[in-house]
Amino acid sequence: MSSTSSTLAPDSLALLGRQLQRARRNPALLVMTQAMPVMLLLFFGYVFGNSVSLPGGADYRTYLVPGVFVITAAGGLVTGMLQAAGDTQRGVMDRLRTLPVSRAAAPLGQATADVLLFAIGMIPLVAVGYAVGWRIEGGFGPAAGAFGLLLLLRFVTAWIGILVGMKLGSEEAAGQLGSVTFILQLLCNAYVPTAGMPGWLQAVVEWNPLSSFVTACRDLFGNATAGAADAAWVIEHPVVASLGWSVLLLAIFVPLAVRRYARPAEG
């Protein structure tokens, strides 16, 4: 086994390179993926924006932009799922499995490539954020921390997506499930504050890991607004909670994905 673990880095790099080559060959897909958050930003920002009143009269678009960043990062769930399902469906996963390649290399290469592509895609999105009036108000250090959290969230969600995609094994099914994940975005505090929600719904929304990330990004970018008075611990301590959620989810989903890759289901 030592001979296979020593190949993890070069194998992952080779498979990471594959994903970047795919993106270069298919730039339309990248543009489409990036158009979606821009649409969300403009749609929520200008159509709903004027009817949402925030505590303390804060600007809605400034409130919204970190939320859209987090939603975009969480899109790793869908890209990971589609990619892994497609590779499983077309037999590419099986071919990789018959190669003398480290068992963690394929999912690790894919997740890392997804983080890199997300980082590139964030550049135009940040520009649009600036154009609608959002600003980094908390200094360079905390802002870098916020971007770090976004990359981490992308990495986490990509692993989850890769596991689910391998299990689904069909691009069609992955596409359908992908559209259902829209509900996860609505059940967090990216678009609206939790203050006006009924108590039970507020609890559900606050314990959605995405809400911790959204709150942490607002804090670190210096866009924070007054939160609900009785917010859950994961909202009161959003940065620690985001890191905690990441560790927990990686501890669950990385071993599951690697195991699933190493030993596919049969029958």
Add this chain to the structure above:
Amino acid sequence: MTSSYAVLSEGLEKNFGSGDHRVEALRGLDLAVPEGTIRALLGPNGAGKTTALRILTTLSRPDAGTATVAGHDVIREPAAVRRAIGVTGQDAAVDHDLSGRENLSLFAKLHRLRGAAGRDRADELLDTFGLTDAADRPVRTYSGGMRRRLDLAAGLISRPRVLFLDEPTTGLDPASRNQIWAAVRDLAAEGTTVLLTTQYLEEADQLADDVVLIDHGVAAHTGTPAELKARLGAYAEVVVADESALSAAAVILGPLTGSEPVIDHEARTVGAATTKAELTLPAVVRELDAAGVPILDAGLRRPTLDEAFLSLTGNTTGSRTGSRTAQKEPAA
């Protein structure tokens, strides 16, 4: 456990599902493939061919039995097996978004062929398979035959000692099929051991040194293509001028061939399998003519795979079309 066998399996068993849905895909499969030979696993959809290949290529674990490939145990030493094998599946398992060259470079890197060594090997294989002109186009623009050739090239990157081909020509046009066959023959001539699955008697006959007839998860018969054909005998078929002559022809053909004739009213044919080596076409024609049966056409030919299965195992394959359709076994 002698090392002169590239593939050796004993009593391989594999079941899928449970209860009423339990499928016994393999029920004690024994294989012994000498190094440097081409072995064909011949059988219909669902016979267990793909399941056997998945176990031998480390993609699946048997419920019982043992197997070694290139001297390494497939369960205990999968990494060593993977270093020794090349695999080409039913699907062209290449990345459709990448070019042919990018695909081969990727698989070269994953086989530790880096830099110039990998590039040279990719160029060499592109040339061998007539893909040099299309090398820098995305694979999604390739024809089915080109994709299959690229898939085979990808399986050969590492110059494997043992090459596994799962239905390498299913669904291909005759020209592409002949290209694949020629490439497989060249590989075997250079000493590569090839284990392939096929639904086509013709493919097994053309390529294999030995054929294993797989039926319901066991080896029903093993031998050279010539032995298999001799054992299967021949199939006599006559076309009559009018429908009323069908039963008269059947009455003659039955005793001549020693088997129950099959009448096709639509095509106005009567056919019967025979293992009588002494039976000749003139004898068939003479007998029918003497009985006054108006025959338009007559033939004595090798049986199709369907007919062979009927005579060797008593089972039909379930697909009596005989056409080269791109069917797949259920995903394992």
